[in-house]
Amino acid sequence: MVDSSGAAELLVAAAEPVAEGVLLLTLADPEERPLAPWTPGAHVDLLLDNGLVRSYSLCGDPADPYRYQVAVLLDPQSRGGSAFVHRELATPGTRVRVGLPRNHFALAPAERYLFVAGGIGITPLLPMIRAAEATRADWRLVYAGRSLAAMAFRDELARSYGEGRVTLAPKLETGRRPDLAALLAEAAAEGRTVYCCGPERMVDAVAAACAGWPEGRLRTERFRAEVSADGSEFEVELARSGLSAKVPDGLSILDALEDAGFAEAAFSCREGTCGSCETRVLAGEPDHRDAVLSEAERETAETMMICVSRARTPHLVLDL
Incomplete structure (x- = not known):
């Protein structure tokens, strides 16, 4: 059943551990109806019964119209999301509401890729x-992790592609982290397009090593944005509804709109990572604080994530 938000109630068809602390969920429609299509890089929201909404990347096969797969790491500092998934969704037959796939990390066509993963x-x-x-592109993967036991899908990768293109870098076993600067210098020389997803420190290091590269040659996805609502007060105006609201220091645009009685803005994670609150900017300059938009998209200032981003100008007009 699909609700007004587009979320569907799906069944946990299978739940299996695939590494230390990582649970792989296979989700399906209870009536075996096809699910909404998706493309590599997409994620879905799990709308949990404890009131939390958490976004997880789809890691299965886009060609399978009947199954979604997400792998969830049990975060020792979980604020309730991953702990709930591991505790309440680990039994096949459990039901969970799942949002429509969204993709802000899409794979662009290229002849050569370097994929960099952390955990x-x-x-x-x-x-x-x-x-x-499938397109016979020349690709390499560098996959870093705390230990081999904690690295999900390592056996599948080795079995499917061999050691020639897959480099595993478990810190416990090797005693060191991969030399990202050297890897990326080589990738630059070979004209590779780089896709990176992992912890903040890894993504920051990759971004620093790729500074000055042509636009589009580096794409990253972060686990979370630098969430901060600090800043000077400004006014936000909603062009379609006619509502205006002050956004003080310490409050997000989304929070201010909710306090003013506006309940029609779409949102999910409230952390600037899922993209569901992306809103068109009609006037004013956003202060982007999300982990979704690329630098080029930020420079155009056409859209912003209102759950975390603020304004650099005293007045901001949004298409709401």
Whole structure:
């Protein structure tokens, strides 16, 4: 059953551990109806019964219209999302509401790729690798993790592609992290397009090593944005509804709109990572604080994520 938000009630068809602390869920329609299509890099929201909404990358096969797969890492500092998934959704037959797939990390056509994964950041890259393999692109994967036991899908990767193109870098076993600067210098020389997903430190290091590269040669996805609502007060105006509201220091645009009685803005994660609150900007300059938009998209200032981003100008007009 699909509700007014587009979320569907799906069945946990299978739940299996695929690494230390990582649970792979296979989700299906209870009536075996086809699910909404998706492309590599997409994610879905799980609308949990404890009131939380969490986004997870789809890591299965886009060619399978009847199954979604997500792999969820049990975060030791979980604020209730991953702990709930591991505790309440680990039994086949359990039902969960799942949002429509969205993709802000899409795979662009290229002849050569370098995929860089850190920990659970391997999940959005798996279908990308399969797509690159299907087009016979020249690709390599560097997959770093805390230990081999904690690295999900390592056996599948080795079995499917061998060691020639897949480099595993478990810190516990090797005693070191991969030399990202050297890897990316080589990737630049070979004209590779880089896709990276992992912890903040890894993504920051990759971005620093790729500074000055042509637009589009590096695409990253972060686990979370730098969430901060600090800043000077400004006014936000909603062009279609006619509502205006002050957004003080310490409050997000979304929070301010809700306080003013506006309940029609779409949102999900409230962390600037899922893209569901993306809103068109009609006037004013956004102060982007999300982990979704590329630098080029930020420079155009056509849209913003209102759950975390603020304004650089005293007045901001949104298409709401």
